[in-house]
Amino acid sequence: MAKVLVVTSGKGGVGKTTSTAALGAALAQQGEKVVVVDFDVGLRNLDLIMGAERRVVFDLINVVQGVAKLSQALIRDKRLENLWLLPASQTRDKDALTDEGVRLVIEDLRTKFDWVLCDSPAGIERGATLAMRYADEAVIVANPEVSSVRDADRIIGMLDSKTAKAEKGEQVKKHVLITRYDTGRATRGEMLNIDDILEILATPLLGIIPESQDVLRASNVGSPVTLNNAASTPARAYADAARRLNGESVAMIVPAERKSFMGRLLGRRAA
Amino acid sequence: MSMNLLRFIRRRSGSAPVARERLQILLAHERGLRSQPDLLGILREEILAVVSRHVVLDPEKVVVRMDRGKSVSTLEVDIELPNGFEKKLAVAS
Numbered sequence: 001m002a003k004v005l006v007v008t009s010g011k012g013g014v015g016k017t018t019s020t021a022a023l024g025a026a027l028a029q030q031g032e033k034v035v036v037v038d039f040d041v042g043l044r045n046l047d048l049i050m051g052a053e054r055r056v057v058f059d060l061i062n063v064v065q066g067v068a069k070l071s072q073a074l075i076r077d078k079r080l081e082n083l084w085l086l087p088a089s090q091t092r093d094k095d096a097l098t099d100e101g102v103r104l105v106i107e108d109l110r111t112k113f114d115w116v117l118c119d120s121p122a123g124i125e126r127g128a129t130l131a132m133r134y135a136d137e138a139v140i141v142a143n144p145e146v147s148s149v150r151d152a153d154r155i156i157g158m159l160d161s162k163t164a165k166a167e168k169g170e171q172v173k174k175h176v177l178i179t180r181y182d183t184g185r186a187t188r189g190e191m192l193n194i195d196d197i198l199e200i201l202a203t204p205l206l207g208i209i210p211e212s213q214d215v216l217r218a219s220n221v222g223s224p225v226t227l228n229n230a231a232s233t234p235a236r237a238y239a240d241a242a243r244r245l246n247g248e249s250v251a252m253i254v255p256a257e258r259k260s261f262m263g264r265l266l267g268r269r270a271a
Numbered sequence: 272m273s274m275n276l277l278r279f280i281r282r283r284s285g286s287a288p289v290a291r292e293r294l295q296i297l298l299a300h301e302r303g304l305r306s307q308p309d310l311l312g313i314l315r316e317e318i319l320a321v322v323s324r325h326v327v328l329d330p331e332k333v334v335v336r337m338d339r340g341k342s343v344s345t346l347e348v349d350i351e352l353p354n355g356f357e358k359k360l361a362v363a364s
Binding site (some may be wrong): 138153191 | 286288290291293295297301325
């Protein structure tokens with residue numbers, strides 16, 4: 001039974017696209033057949049993060065409007081044979097997406113994949129509501145920062161009211177994914193810590209992704225971080241999160257505090 | 272010396288508790304408003320209707336604002352009336 005999962009946040013720049021690519025690749029590495037779908041019409045970026053930007057011919061809008069078949073628009077990953085990308089359109093605007101069109105595409109994808117990961121645009125407008133519309137589950141990406149947590153709370157409210165599941169009286173299964181977490185700063189009380197965020201959002205935790213250079217390095221070369229450097233701390237955190245999505249129980253690891261070389265020598269915490 | 276020590280302690284305790292408290296207060300309000308959609312919009316429409324019964328006014332010049340505090344919130348209603356509106360009233364009656 002296919003699962004449709006929306007990766008959303010409300011706020012921009014918190015790591016939705018990075019997380020969609022990393023979780024999609026991790027699920028594919030674990031043997032699932034996965035498609036990642038870019039809903040950010042007009043500002044697509046998932047193709048770039050996946051390293052497939054030069055292979056885009058048709059896109060989601062073409063499929064919704066019947067210009068192209070789904071099979072023509074799907075791009076198979078060059079590294080993992082069970083990972084696919086459905087890109088967004090770069091030239092159209094978000095009004096080109098219709099509720100009915102999205103429903104049909106998602107229904108079609110459900111028959112072909114184990115996982116359909118929808119990368120939501122930022123905001124709470126049409127693009128974001130359509131990305132979550134037919135989801136069974138949601139990953140709410142949040143940074144340990146006030147505006148991100150506030151927007152995450154708003155998005156949780158929308159998942160509980162504006163989705164097809166909510167309208168049927170069912171619940172979208174929600175998970176919080178905390179990204180750009182810095183254990184040292186949280187321990188020193190400079191940054192909201194995990195307990196603060198979970199208490200405020202009252203939503204189960206899917207994973208904690210540490211602030212790390214590996215994330216930027218992976219996006220620079222167009223590879224999901226879970227593929228680019230599977231041994232890195234963010235990659236391991238994403239792989240654990242993917243296992244939890246699949247129903248495995250994996251112990252939650254709070255990323256270790258990073259210490260600078262000088263800090264280690266002096267026995268102090270890195271700034 | 273004691274000032275420095277105080278500053279040191281304050282810095283160690285960090286600003287995260289402030290962030291947490293501000294969020295908790297704000298979200299408690301926002302979640303309440305979510306269930307009764309657009310309270311401010313409804314208030315604005317109804318105030319506009321009442322005042323319009325007696326005074327001719329520009330709907331654009333009615334501003335309703337809510338300021339949320341920790342223990343009390345204030346509702347600010349700002350209605351701009353055109354000059355000479357009393358004369359119009361006199362004519363009307």
